[in-house]
Amino acid sequence: MPQTDFGKAIASLTMLMGYSILAVPTGIITAELSQEMNSHRQLVKCPNCSRSGHESDALYCKHCGSELADPDKRVVASEIKKAP
Template sequence: MKPTPPKESFFDVALLFTILISIALVIIESVPPINSQHRSLLRILEWVITIIFSIEYILRILKVKKHKYSIEYLLGHCHHDHCWLWRDISPQTPLGQFLASAVMIVGYAIIAVPTGIVTAEMMKPTKSSNTQVCPHCLHDKHESDAVFCKKCGGKLN
């Protein structure tokens, strides 16, 4: 692999810096007091960053057209057994392809499994409880339609 020219390296660093600023703006905007106090400034900064990203995208398209490649080259293209992405590498050996696939699946699982667990918990029906206290054993966690104490069996009020 040949070294990245200084202009491209500067561009990459500037792009990463802009991405970090964009993320920071989203985080800052999620804090209600800051958002309400600086809403117009945050909106202007979001538009500036959106315009910067749009210009960057257009420049990449122009660069691709200049080199007589298709947009597919810029965005990446896949064949049935492997993908090549812009400025990316792909494993050449069967073992490397297998390991890359395994790592990709683990990566998806890291995202999908916790998401599934959280979603399942959110979909569980909530048990409604009331404030009735059993006069016999003083147990206080009863269902809203309970007539008898689930701990001692005594009649509730």
């Protein structure tokens, strides 16, 4: 256990670095997973409110509740372009 102010400061910085070693990679992985999940979402456009971003198997609009078209007859908004 550090007794001096300098030792306490070094111990505090070491603890913060230890937390960041765990937190930063976790944040990066979470962001990548979220981006990958959103890229697989079909951008089905609602015929009633014109909002898009519904899941590919959605039957009803998540915003207004109106029925979405059959999967074969759906209007799909432009796809999200992934950065190269």
